Amino acid sequence: MSKAMIRWLLGIFLTGMVLISIACQKENPNMLTSELLPLEGNPLIQFKILIKIGSANDPAGKEGLTQLTLSMLANGGTKTMTTEEIAKAFYPMAASVSVQVDKEMSVFSGTIHRDNLEKYYAIFKEMLLNPGFREDDFNRLKTNQLDFLSKTIINNMDEQFGKEILSLMLYEGRPYQQIPAGSVETVSGITLDDVKALYKEQMVQGNITVGLAGGYPADFPAKVVTDFSVLPQSFTPRLSLPAQRPRQGLQFIIADKQTPATAISMGFPVSLSRSSKDFFALWIAGSHFGEHRQHVSLLFQKIREQRGQNYGDYAYIEHFIQGRDKFPSTNYCRQQQYFSIWIRPLANSNRHFVIRQALLELKRLVEEGISEERFEMVRTYLLNYTKLYAQTLNERLGWQMDSHYYGYKDFLAEVQARLPKITREDINRAIKKYLNFENVYIAVITQDGESLKKALVENAVSPITYANPDMPKAVLDEDKIIESYPLQVKTENVKVIPASEFFKKPGLPD
Amino acid sequence: MLRFISLGLALFLVLAFPYPLQSSEVFPHNYKIEELENGLKVVSVPLPNPNIISYYTVVRSGSRNEVEPGKSGFAHFFEHIMFKGTKKVPRAAYDDFLTRLGAGTNGFTTDDFTCYFTVFAGRENLAKVVETEADRFINLYYDEEMLKTEAPVIEGEYYASVSNPGRKLEEILRDAAFTAHSYKHTTLGYLKDILDMPNQFEYSQLYKKRFYAPDNSILLVVGDFDHNQLMEYVRKYYSSWERSNYTLVTPTEPPQKEAKRVDYPWPSRTLPRLAIGFHGPAFSDEIIDKPALDLLAKIAFSPSSPLYQKLVLKEQKCLTLGASFDDSRDPSLLTLTSIIKKEEDLPYVEEEIFKELDRLKTELVSPELLAEVKSNLKYSLAEELGTTDGVAGVLAFYLNLTADPGTLNRLFGLYEKVTPEDVQAMAKKYFVKTSSTVATLSEGKTQ
Numbered sequence: 024m025s026k027a028m029i030r031w032l033l034g035i036f037l038t039g040m041v042l043i044s045i046a047c048q049k050e051n052p053n054m055l056t057s058e059l060l061p062l063e064g065n066p067l068i069q070f071k072i073l074i075k076i077g078s079a080n081d082p083a084g085k086e087g088l089t090q091l092t093l094s095m096l097a098n099g100g101t102k103t104m105t106t107e108e109i110a111k112a113f114y115p116m117a118a119s120v121s122v123q124v125d126k127e128m129s130v131f132s133g134t135i136h137r138d139n140l141e142k143y144y145a146i147f148k149e150m151l152l153n154p155g156f157r158e159d160d161f162n163r164l165k166t167n168q169l170d171f172l173s174k175t176i177i178n179n180m181d182e183q184f185g186k187e188i189l190s191l192m193l194y195e196g197r198p199y200q201q202i203p204a205g206s207v208e209t210v211s212g213i214t215l216d217d218v219k220a221l222y223k224e225q226m227v228q229g230n231i232t233v234g235l236a237g238g239y240p241a242d243f244p245a246k247v248v249t250d251f252s253v254l255p256q257s258f259t260p261r262l263s264l265p266a267q268r269p270r271q272g273l274q275f276i277i278a279d280k281q282t283p284a285t286a287i288s289m290g291f292p293v294s295l296s297r298s299s300k301d302f303f304a305l306w307i308a309g310s311h312f313g314e315h316r317q318h319v320s321l322l323f324q325k326i327r328e329q330r331g332q333n334y335g336d337y338a339y340i341e342h343f344i345q346g347r348d349k350f351p352s353t354n355y356c357r358q359q360q361y362f363s364i365w366i367r368p369l370a371n372s373n374r375h376f377v378i379r380q381a382l383l384e385l386k387r388l389v390e391e392g393i394s395e396e397r398f399e400m401v402r403t404y405l406l407n408y409t410k411l412y413a414q415t416l417n418e419r420l421g422w423q424m425d426s427h428y429y430g431y432k433d434f435l436a437e438v439q440a441r442l443p444k445i446t447r448e449d450i451n452r453a454i455k456k457y458l459n460f461e462n463v464y465i466a467v468i469t470q471d472g473e474s475l476k477k478a479l480v481e482n483a484v485s486p487i488t489y490a491n492p493d494m495p496k497a498v499l500d501e502d503k504i505i506e507s508y509p510l511q512v513k514t515e516n517v518k519v520i521p522a523s524e525f526f527k528k529p530g531l532p533d
Numbered sequence: 534m535l536r537f538i539s540l541g542l543a544l545f546l547v548l549a550f551p552y553p554l555q556s557s558e559v560f561p562h563n564y565k566i567e568e569l570e571n572g573l574k575v576v577s578v579p580l581p582n583p584n585i586i587s588y589y590t591v592v593r594s595g596s597r598n599e600v601e602p603g604k605s606g607f608a609h610f611f612e613h614i615m616f617k618g619t620k621k622v623p624r625a626a627y628d629d630f631l632t633r634l635g636a637g638t639n640g641f642t643t644d645d646f647t648c649y650f651t652v653f654a655g656r657e658n659l660a661k662v663v664e665t666e667a668d669r670f671i672n673l674y675y676d677e678e679m680l681k682t683e684a685p686v687i688e689g690e691y692y693a694s695v696s697n698p699g700r701k702l703e704e705i706l707r708d709a710a711f712t713a714h715s716y717k718h719t720t721l722g723y724l725k726d727i728l729d730m731p732n733q734f735e736y737s738q739l740y741k742k743r744f745y746a747p748d749n750s751i752l753l754v755v756g757d758f759d760h761n762q763l764m765e766y767v768r769k770y771y772s773s774w775e776r777s778n779y780t781l782v783t784p785t786e787p788p789q790k791e792a793k794r795v796d797y798p799w800p801s802r803t804l805p806r807l808a809i810g811f812h813g814p815a816f817s818d819e820i821i822d823k824p825a826l827d828l829l830a831k832i833a834f835s836p837s838s839p840l841y842q843k844l845v846l847k848e849q850k851c852l853t854l855g856a857s858f859d860d861s862r863d864p865s866l867l868t869l870t871s872i873i874k875k876e877e878d879l880p881y882v883e884e885e886i887f888k889e890l891d892r893l894k895t896e897l898v899s900p901e902l903l904a905e906v907k908s909n910l911k912y913s914l915a916e917e918l919g920t921t922d923g924v925a926g927v928l929a930f931y932l933n934l935t936a937d938p939g940t941l942n943r944l945f946g947l948y949e950k951v952t953p954e955d956v957q958a959m960a961k962k963y964f965v966k967t968s969s970t971v972a973t974l975s976e977g978k979t980q
Binding site: 138 | 583584585616628629631632633634635636637639652653654655678681682683684685686688689690692693695696697698731799800801802803804835836837841842846847849852874904905906908909910911912913915916919920921922923
């Protein structure tokens with residue numbers, strides 16, 4: 024028997040042992056789990072080490088700690104190598120380790136060519152299992168996090184700023200509310216000992232899923248699982264989240280700053296997730312109403328295509344982060360979800376009109392549902408478009424992991440099986456059950472916020488102006504309806520807050 | 534007469550084939566190039582997995598082509614117009630087709646070219662995609678009202694980036710560094726020109742006639758299809774597209790005679806930013822200058838470089854430090870950028886960058902370091918080529934430059950040949966203080 028054959032058989036044996044051991048461990052929440060996607064012959068290998076904790080696990084008063092701790096692992100040194108040495112070692116391999124922190128889930132990712140697998144993994148493993156926790160790395164990463172909170176998000180990325188204000192509103196006083204970076208006050212108070220303590224408490228086997236995809240050797244998963252099994256056997260129970268906020272009419276927060284353009288995000292909690300039976304029906308409704316960066320989106324058609332107001336207008340029935348190209352990113356699984364509308368920046372002069380327009384379209388969706396023609400078209404669209412979701416190793420492994428989180432063997436296969444069975448009535452029933460237009464949280468980044476508040480509260484008519492003097496009559500006729508569409512906005516439900524006040528402390532500014 | 538070139542390798546290699554990364558043959562896939570009588574080049578890269586096709590049209594017109602005053606941003610604007618449909622397939626029907634196809638579709642504009650892509654599942658849809666795309670490029674139809682409605686969308690796109698200081702820094706750096714060439718402005722263009730776009734209907738027709746022609750375009754198809762079948766469809770639907778025969782003359786940028794400096798006061802809080810631009814050469818897969826400078830930029834400013842380690846990791850003066858040097862058709866800027874943590878450190882970081890450039894002129898880089906950078910470039914490319922769409926995305930850029938996927942192997946062949954002496958020679962030749970432009974952006978002092 025050749026050496027290669029022995030290695031191959033040994034690999035099969037070890038993989039089998041790992042799978043058996045993982046299967047046996049399934050009932051034991053204290054033990055490590057793994058997700059494997061072997062693709063023989065693929066020259067690349069994808070690592071994903073999923074940690075089932077996120078910013079919602081931050082201790083009170085330490086908001087931002089999870090992100091800083093995990094960032095120390097991905098961007099700091101190990102016990103034996105400094106950050107500088109790791110950067111030098113990774114460079115010839117074009118390698119890196121990235122970290123993504125969400126509310127209840129975080130993930131370390133890296134892609135490597137199989138020529139460099141052993142060299143890369145030797146360092147990758149040390150970064151997660153034997154971090155250096157050096158003072159200089161801590162100071163560097165803490166300063167970066169503070170700069171992000173005090174300067175960058177408020178002043179350099181208005182669209183993201185709007186989404187984070189919406190999160191503060193949706194989850195006020197709840198574990199999901201805070202941006203993962205935390206707040207200036209709490210991050211300032213974090214010490215290196217806090218970081219070490221969180222690592223010790225949370226980097227435990229039961230919190231971790233080791234993910235591998237691509238052309239790794241057959242015996243490699245067993246090696247990784249053995250290595251990560253040095254972590255303590257323990258787990259953090261999934262958070263028991265409080266009930267979502269009650270419905271409270273139209274609530275506005277206007278972040279006031281000097282800007283020529285207004286960014287708007289609006290939404291409300293929904294009581295379903297990808298696990299829910301109704302998810303697929305509501306998903307078609309969401310795609311019809313506002314598919315991310317696609318012409319099929321009704322909001323896109325109405326606000327951008329017909330009226331040229333901005334670059335795009337979208338809606339989502341769950342938390343959405345754009346990944347490669349325009350496809351959804353993976354590993355942002357959550358127990359609680361929200362519906363949202365994202366209006367991309369537009370001229371300040373038309374902000375009131377577009378807020379009205381988005382809410383009026385939402386009202387029409389809730390009251391009228393989806394037409395038979397649109398239902399059939401959007402369903403066909405989703406059946407085909409989702410075939411493009413999982414192309415890279417990172418995406419394929421990510422979707423596999425997320426499928427399991429929500430209780431599916433293969434969520435994308437489930438899409439192909441379930442969508443054809445959905446009826447228009449299913450969708451319209453789901454729309455009525457989960458969506459509404461009267462209780463919406465609305466975050467607006469704009470200048471002269473007081474004048475917008477006044478206009479909103481007074482229900483002032485908000486006509487729109489166009490560069491094109493010959494706009495189609497149908498559009499102008501509809502504009503007349505939109506410009507005076509009454510919104511029930513109480514003065515106490517509109518807060519104008521200077522942009523610079525956000526993220527100083529946890530939660531919304533006073 | 535059709536010109537047929539087959540540059541296939543002996544083996545038909547698929548995505549999963551182990552790349553011979555030890556050699557300079559970095560592009561591992563079989564491909565074919567054909568040219569129709571009207572000048573349209575068709576590059577096909579059939580890959581047997583995984584039932585996905587990436588269909589790209591590269592129009593070799595970008596902001597480089599905006600040589601007339603008042604027309605900055607026009608290539609990008611026209612990219613938007615290209616989605617307006619035809620008389621045969623009006624906009625609504627075009628959207629309907631793409632929607633049912635479930636295609637990932639969009640366009641993007643760069644300095645040198647505008648690219649349209651449709652990524653879809655199922656080879657049975659290829660014929661219809663070829664027919665619809667050919668119709669759009671040959672028979673695009675829009676009226677003045679449609680143009681006037683689309684123009685403010687560009688204004689909205691400008692607003693979407695208005696809070697990003699990186700965009701502003703790039704805008705002021707280019708504007709200062711170039712005096713004649715159209716690389717002076719960004720692809721988005723100047724705001725004053727964007728605001729005038731509703732009045733440019735007539736020019737838009739001229740623009741289309743000049744640049745949206747088969748002799749200025751390349752069709753790139755990658756994925757799960759049969760080449761001969763593809764060509765049958767392409768000949769059927771694209772042959773009636775008429776040549777333009779237009780020759781663009783881009784102004785020659787005169788040599789920069791003295792160092793320039795420009796500062797921008799950001800209206801609110803921000804980390805200060807620094808960009809230093811040097812005039813460099815255009816892309817070439819024959820002359821060593823550009824590849825040698827690519828390597829030099831990585832040696833001096835990548836995360837493993839001494840300067841990065843000093844300024845970002847040890848002294849922690851900078852949040853980021855990096856270099857960018859696009860492969861472009863005309864000589865463009867090699868730009869060194871940094872986000873700095875404290876405004877008072879701006880002069881220090883600038884001084885350190887210039888000191889590092891001077892050091893490269895006097896000291897030879899180590900052969901080991903050079904080999905590491907070459908290795909990095911190969912493995913980075915291998916990862917980019919990991920999917921069907923990754924292959925198409927990489928090729929689109931290089932096809933714009935040379936209309937030949939073989940340019941990738943020639944470029945990496947040149948990388949292999951670069952010596953420490955070449956790097957030093959390029960540092961001396963291009964990092965000349967009088968050829969530099971320094972742009973800074975920091976919290977507004979004028980407030």
